[in-house]
Amino acid sequence: MPEAAPSAVQGAAIAHPELWPALSSPIPVDEALESRIRDLLGKMSVEEKVGQTVQGDLGSLTPEDVRKYRLGSVLAGGNSDPGGRYNATAAQWLELADALHAASMDTSGGGKAIPVILGIDAVHGHNNVVGATLFPHNIALGAANDPELVRKIAQATAVELRTTGFEWTFAPTLTVPRDDRWGRTYEGYSEDPALVARYAPAVVEGLQGKVGSASFLDATHVASSAKHFIGDGGTEGGVDTGDTRLGEEQLRDIHGAGYGPALQAGTQTVMASFSSWNGQKMHGNKSLLTDVLKGRMGFDGFVVGDWNAQGKLPGCSNENCPAALIAGVDMIMAPDSWRGYYTNTVAQVRSGVIPMQRLDDAVTRILRVKFRLGLFEAGLPSKRLLGGKFERLGSAEHRELARSAVRQSLVLLKNNDRLLPLNPGADVLVAGDGADDIGKQSGGWTLSWQGTGNKREDFPGAQSIWQGIKAASVAAGGKATLSIDGKHDRRPDVAIVVFGEDPYAETPGDRPNLAYNPGNDKDLELLRRLKAEGIPVVAVFLSGRPLSVNREINVADAFVAAWLPGSEGQGIADVLFKSPKGETVHDFTGKLAYSWPRRAVQSPLNFGQVGYDPQFALGYGLSYKDSSQLGQLPEDSAQPQWSSQPGVFFARGLLAPGLTLMFADGEEAGVAVGNLPSATPSRSLGVSATDHEAQEDARRFTWRGTGTSSVWLHAEAPLDLRSESNRDALLVATLRVDAMPSSGVDIGIACGKGCVGRVPALARLKTLTAGRWTRVAVPLKCFAGAGADLGRVTDLFELRAASPFELSVSRVALGTEYDEAVSCQAP
Ligand code: BGC
Ligand code: BGC
Numbered sequence: 001m002p003e004a005a006p007s008a009v010q011g012a013a014i015a016h017p018e019l020w021p022a023l024s025s026p027i028p029v030d031e032a033l034e035s036r037i038r039d040l041l042g043k044m045s046v047e048e049k050v051g052q053t054v055q056g057d058l059g060s061l062t063p064e065d066v067r068k069y070r071l072g073s074v075l076a077g078g079n080s081d082p083g084g085r086y087n088a089t090a091a092q093w094l095e096l097a098d099a100l101h102a103a104s105m106d107t108s109g110g111g112k113a114i115p116v117i118l119g120i121d122a123v124h125g126h127n128n129v130v131g132a133t134l135f136p137h138n139i140a141l142g143a144a145n146d147p148e149l150v151r152k153i154a155q156a157t158a159v160e161l162r163t164t165g166f167e168w169t170f171a172p173t174l175t176v177p178r179d180d181r182w183g184r185t186y187e188g189y190s191e192d193p194a195l196v197a198r199y200a201p202a203v204v205e206g207l208q209g210k211v212g213s214a215s216f217l218d219a220t221h222v223a224s225s226a227k228h229f230i231g232d233g234g235t236e237g238g239v240d241t242g243d244t245r246l247g248e249e250q251l252r253d254i255h256g257a258g259y260g261p262a263l264q265a266g267t268q269t270v271m272a273s274f275s276s277w278n279g280q281k282m283h284g285n286k287s288l289l290t291d292v293l294k295g296r297m298g299f300d301g302f303v304v305g306d307w308n309a310q311g312k313l314p315g316c317s318n319e320n321c322p323a324a325l326i327a328g329v330d331m332i333m334a335p336d337s338w339r340g341y342y343t344n345t346v347a348q349v350r351s352g353v354i355p356m357q358r359l360d361d362a363v364t365r366i367l368r369v370k371f372r373l374g375l376f377e378a379g380l381p382s383k384r385l386l387g388g389k390f391e392r393l394g395s396a397e398h399r400e401l402a403r404s405a406v407r408q409s410l411v412l413l414k415n416n417d418r419l420l421p422l423n424p425g426a427d428v429l430v431a432g433d434g435a436d437d438i439g440k441q442s443g444g445w446t447l448s449w450q451g452t453g454n455k456r457e458d459f460p461g462a463q464s465i466w467q468g469i470k471a472a473s474v475a476a477g478g479k480a481t482l483s484i485d486g487k488h489d490r491r492p493d494v495a496i497v498v499f500g501e502d503p504y505a506e507t508p509g510d511r512p513n514l515a516y517n518p519g520n521d522k523d524l525e526l527l528r529r530l531k532a533e534g535i536p537v538v539a540v541f542l543s544g545r546p547l548s549v550n551r552e553i554n555v556a557d558a559f560v561a562a563w564l565p566g567s568e569g570q571g572i573a574d575v576l577f578k579s580p581k582g583e584t585v586h587d588f589t590g591k592l593a594y595s596w597p598r599r600a601v602q603s604p605l606n607f608g609q610v611g612y613d614p615q616f617a618l619g620y621g622l623s624y625k626d627s628s629q630l631g632q633l634p635e636d637s638a639q640p641q642w643s644s645q646p647g648v649f650f651a652r653g654l655l656a657p658g659l660t661l662m663f664a665d666g667e668e669a670g671v672a673v674g675n676l677p678s679a680t681p682s683r684s685l686g687v688s689a690t691d692h693e694a695q696e697d698a699r700r701f702t703w704r705g706t707g708t709s710s711v712w713l714h715a716e717a718p719l720d721l722r723s724e725s726n727r728d729a730l731l732v733a734t735l736r737v738d739a740m741p742s743s744g745v746d747i748g749i750a751c752g753k754g755c756v757g758r759v760p761a762l763a764r765l766k767t768l769t770a771g772r773w774t775r776v777a778v779p780l781k782c783f784a785g786a787g788a789d790l791g792r793v794t795d796l797f798e799l800r801a802a803s804p805f806e807l808s809v810s811r812v813a814l815g816t817e818y819d820e821a822v823s824c825q826a827p
Contacts, residue, residue, distance in 0.1 A: 013280035015287040017296035019248055021260045024298040026211045037367045041360060048111055050345045052363045057335030063103035069342055070111045072366055074100050076120040076128060077335055078449025086448045086675050087130050087458045090164050090390050097165025097381040115375035119168040123445050124566055126160040131460050133398040133567060134442050138173060140409035140563035142189035142593030147202035149405055154206025156398045158222045163393045165381030167373055168223040170271060172203040174258030179238030179604040183509020186544030186564055188233055190593035191606050192618060193257030200258035201265035211266040217373050219385035226262040227271035228306060230288060231255045240507040241274035268301040268369045272329050274309045284313045289328030302330035302365035308337060320344040322354050330362035394461045399568055406571025412588040412622040414559040414630040419536050421584050421624060422494060424476030424577040429492035431483055431526060432499040434542045436466040443544055443564035444505030451503030453675030459567060465498050468570030476580035486526045495530045499523040500542030507694040508653035515600035516547040520657040527555040540572060548600035550633040584624055591621035600636050647814030649713055653697040663711040685709035692773060692810035705804035712798035719793040721780060730777035732818045734811040737770050741805035748798035749783040757788025764822045777818035785824050
């Protein structure tokens with residue numbers, strides 16, 4: 001169906017407030033508080049006012065910056081920890097919170113004492129902090145369909161936040177994901193707006209306390225942030241930060257469903273969405289942010305921006321963007337850009353580009369929230385009621401709550417011959433790479449932004465799924481054996497195979513289709529191997545969204561959608577096994593809160609749409625009372641690729657399945673590059689994440705010049721690129737030279753021991769403009785000419801350098817289009 005270009009739809013991005021619910025703040029106007037605000041505002045300089053509207057990231061500022069610039073807020077981004085680690089201790093977090101608070105109250109420079117507000121993404125528990133309880137992600141909680149459960153989880157999360165000094169979380173995510181290719185699907189409770197609307201007030205009240213009660217915003221609660229306003233889950237193609245093209249009523253009824261209830265429950269902040277509505281970025285949409293949200297819907301707290309989203313507005317950069325504040329974003333999230341943004345904004349207020357009235361309104365709103373939270377009188381975070389009470393962080397009580405949430409969130413898709421529940425006295429083989437991996441069962445937003453590269457010791461107190469199974473088995477005198485690859489020397493009574501998606505967050509989680517692990521059938525093969533031996537197989541599938549897994553479902557006798565359960569893996573054994581006495585203790589009660597696809601190419605797929613044809617409909621979920629047999633499900637004949645184009649090795653921050661980024665010093669054996677930033681043992685080569693077209697979609701390689709080091713993509717199974725080279729294909733990398741090398745740089749392809757072809761690239765790199773993204777090609781036959789066997793490529797795009805050199809890469813793929821080519825050297 002042809003669609004009108006957004007620009008052709010006149011006024012399509014201007015909302016009509018009268019179409020939206022007329023609401024007023026549930027918190028009565030407090031005259032004494034308002035007069036305190038007016039009084040303080042009257043004494044503030046332009047610099048102090050602007051400072052209040054700026055939020056920097058703790059990775060890019062010091063307490064001294066907070067003191068000097070009077071910054072209103074500091075956030076801890078998904079990759080930001082005190083001391084630049086990914087796994088700082090709770091005590092280090094609290095110490096930093098104290099330092100930031102003290103800096104904001106320090107009046108030695110002549111400024112007023114205005115407490116900083118500290119925000120973090122506690123989106124499934126206080127997930128950036130070692131030792132915290134990791135609750136199941138929202139997609140799992142949606143399946144539990146229990147507002148009281150999410151209320152309790154929110155309250156527990158608030159307590160854990162307070163122990164480390166945080167008073168604000170960027171949650172709840174009230175998105176209504178409508179295309180599961182979106183990398184943030186798991187952050188949403190449901191595709192069903194009604195469920196999101198039921199959950200919204202419960203979560204807000206759990207975090208903040210109930211409006212009107214004595215505990216509202218007290219020292220055991222935190223401010224919440226309903227996000228991302230509005231339409232984040234409706235983007236075309238499920239593209240992160242993309243464009244939601246919908247009529248205003250649909251925008252309101254689908255994507256707006258949670259906001260009215262969240263506002264009525266008193267949410268103190270709302271985060272503006274990165275995405276656009278009908279072609280216009282939300283951060284610039286005055287009609288929705290100001291006229292609808294603050295006007296029609298009576299929101300009296302403040303709107304916080306998203307991570308450098310201001311820089312995406314037309315005519316703006318991260319450092320310079322009057323338009324976002326003018327449109328109604330009250331506090332700009334300028335993680336690393338805060339200094340430039342602050343300076344420019346001060347100038348724009350002075351020159352009148354930003355009306356003083358707008359600035360005053362923004363500051364008033366921010367101060368109102370700070371007063372309501374009692375931050376002016378609260379003292380150092382460590383001295384508050386829960387500050388430093390680390391026994392409440394990951395406490396037994398919270399873990400028990402998380403475990404019960406796991407039980408409630410599991411959805412049973414198949415249970416042929418009533419294989420489940422299992423007898424705990426049985427001989428059980430536990431296999432699959434998700435069985436004993438807490439990082440994998442926890443998903444994105446776990447200690448690091450992407451949730452990758454964590455180690456077992458980063459999860460003290462947590463239980464893997466295997467550990468839970470083992471405990472259940474031991475208690476009943478059964479036999480349980482862990483064998484990730486499924487190999488065994490004793491035929492078990494039953495096998496439990498735990499597998500699924502590896503962690504991701506935001507844009508790197510976007511997929512071109514709903515295929516599970518395209519190009520890599522190792523889990524399917526494992527299931528088939530066990531099945532071929534006649535062993536009954538239970539599949540436990542970990543995922544951040546419904547995926548096309550009919551092949552896996554067909555092989556398994558029982559299939560459980562377990563989502564991303566978090567730190568309390570025992571919740572799974574609780575449901576899979578009977579008690580030692582043979583009774584069913586916990587039945588399956590979870591029901592799909594998202595439609596489950598029949599095919600990989602079946603998006604969007606939502607309840608109520610014309611021709612709705614899911615494999616499992618919204619609300620589906622078996623229990624032990626069901627005796628239904630699931631027949632053979634249709635299987636996709638051709639399995640789609642991980643990328644819509646073949647031959648893509650690295651793109652949008654993501655490696656193709658089966659590839660690993662490795663690095664090494666000199667001739668040392670390569671090691672996988674784990675959490676970013678990272679460096680080789682000698683530190684002569686560092687790798688960090690950087691941005692090209694999206695956040696962290698590129699990798700920056702920094703050679704310090706202290707030795708020869710290399711970095712490359714290693715293929716788990718050798719690749720055959722021969723047919724490609726016959727067609728004159730090129731290896732094309734989109735790269736940016738950040739600092740020119742002075743001596744040799746080689747680009748290579750390796751093919752097992754002693755087999756390598758390296759092409760010198762220094763001459764070409766030196767002709768590139770530093771700082772500019774360029775597509776640089778190397779003909780595949782150059783590698784062959786230099787000694788590589790293209791029939792068994794084990795490593796590709798090896799970059800080897802010795803001199804100081806800095807290079808960023810956002811894409812590596814086979815292709816024919818490029819800007820500059822490296823020529824083969826005559827042998
Ligand atoms: C995340 C941050 C993260 C950052 C890295 C953002 O989108 O929300 O928390 O650290 O990207 O660039
Ligand atoms: C995400 C937000 C998050 C923020 C801070 C952004 O990239 O879109 O959801 O709250 O980063 O980490």
